[in-house]
Amino acid sequence: MISALLLSFGVIFVAELGDKSQLMAMTFALRHKWWIVLGGITAATTLVHIVSVGVGHYAGAALPATAIAIVGGIAFIGFGLWTLRGDSLTEDETTRAEQNKAPAFFAVMSAFLLAELGDKTMLATVTLAADNDWVGVWIGSTIGMVAADALAIVVGAIAGKHLPENFIRISAAALFLAFGAWMLVHIAAPTAPALLVIAPIVLVSGAVAVGLGRLGSKPKSADLTLDPG
Template sequence: MEFLIVLAVGTGAIFVAEMGDKTQLVAMSLATRYRPLTVLLGITTATFAVHAISVLVAEVLGLALPTAWITLAAGVSFLVFGAWTLRGDELSDRDEERAASRRIRSGFLTVCAVFFVAELGDKTMLATIAVGTQYHWLPVWLGSTLGMVLADAIAIALGAVLGKKLPERAVQLGAAIAFFAAGAVMTFQGVRMVAI
């Protein structure tokens, strides 16, 4: 039962983090150039790899730092992610170039490479680390990957069918509110634990 709860937490947190994120825009852009299934498989593979790195970092941090401080840091980071989400992400010219690149013959490998690089140090990678410091790595890894793939599947479908962006401001506001709520709860718990 705990595994399923953590899986749901990881899925939900990363789904929200990915909505309106730069990598979701990359997924949409890639879907205008490659078959949707190729983009989805490439993104899934890249996400498994990046989020494996994230949960590894989270495990190392979890062993090195006291739980109270990790909870406080995770809460503050979610508040920062909320502000980051409100500010919004846009594709830079470099991101557009990467998404349009056809240097690698295989569409699958191109999508994997572009998405892996775009995801390194991104908000969703950092959010996975934050969630991973709180829970067991396996359900966080699987859940964060699932949340990312679900959010990007929406972008892929829209990119393939419409070739247009999601209504960004509404998505940003909803995601920011979710981050602020989770961040406030985790920060409060962290402050209580540190004070004890």
Template sequence: MIATILLSFGVLFLAELGDKSQLMALTFSLRYRWWVVLAGISVASVAVNLIAAGVGHFLGAALPASAIAVVTALTLLTVGLWTLRDALSNADESGDTPPPSTRNAFLVVISAFMLAELGDRTMFAAAALAVDNSWLAVWIGAVAGMVAAGALAIAVGKFAGKHLPERGIAIASGLLFLFFATKTLLDAFATGLDGWTSAGLALVVPVLVGAGIGAWKLAPRPRAEMTEADQSAKALP
């Protein structure tokens, strides 16, 4: 059993390196508290790998990949637009942007990770391991591997976040989620594209949105209304 746990840990950890789930963990860590992201990843990993180790190979064949991709993309798109809205709506306010509530952040992380992992290569890897090994050992090792990969991404995100402005982090996070949403759809429906081509095409959306945000911020603003002091001075004879 120990050997199966170690095998599952290694396979899932390596499968997660550079995967969209690990990149999502890094992106979430730029926006939310690290322990909220890690807790959400842990809960999602427990649920997804339980499905994979138990009936993953049957469930994966039954669920249409296109439907999963659409729901995942819509979730990521919503999170991205929500993040950009919060960042831009506070662009002219002084002080730090208040952090999202812990409950909302936790639910967002869980839902995004569960949807991203359904039908992903890591889920099928866990299901394949469970065919000839103890499902319990595979489940334990797979959960540990996914959480370890997520923790690594969170650590990188938090280290980078200390050297970047908060508003810039929020805007970058929102654009990354738009990239993930677009790439998810391309991978599901444009199956003839290789990984690099789909990634390049997916970059078009965040680049265009980022250019629009930059143009909006550089556009001349209307003159501010006069202050009370200016109005009083103007009223004097």
């Protein structure tokens, strides 16, 4: 079991580096407490990987990744548009949101569940469980993914202290749109470079972020009055 644990930890940790899940972890860390984000990631990873090792160990076949990826891609585009629109909270709503951690936790968990179903880390876990001890694969793959995403959480938590709210919101929307576009394009053309789709989305969202930042920095114009004389 130890050898399977160490093998799975190494494989999944390396596979997760630079993956969209790390960018998601960084994005969530800009807006939520690090322990909420880490808890949501851990819960989602535990659920996804227990399914993965079950499929690999008992069934020996992968889940229908294409259908799941389509749903996930559409959902992420919806998340991006929702984030781009933005929301405003009253003082009472802000206080309740800060005191109630459940919505943020479940938002992180559901987002990672969508992202990981059918992802390469899930398929890698299925493959590892087919030839290794399933308990070791489950523990090792879960720890490996959480450790990799924890690095992104640290980066996001540090950077978030120096970034304006508009920039964080638009950047989060750009990443969600990029995730959705990448997932859908990968289905239609698996060999096509995702950069061709992701780059325009990031550039457009970045331009919007700059525009909002400049708009917010302009002083309000004074009311004009007519001098009867």
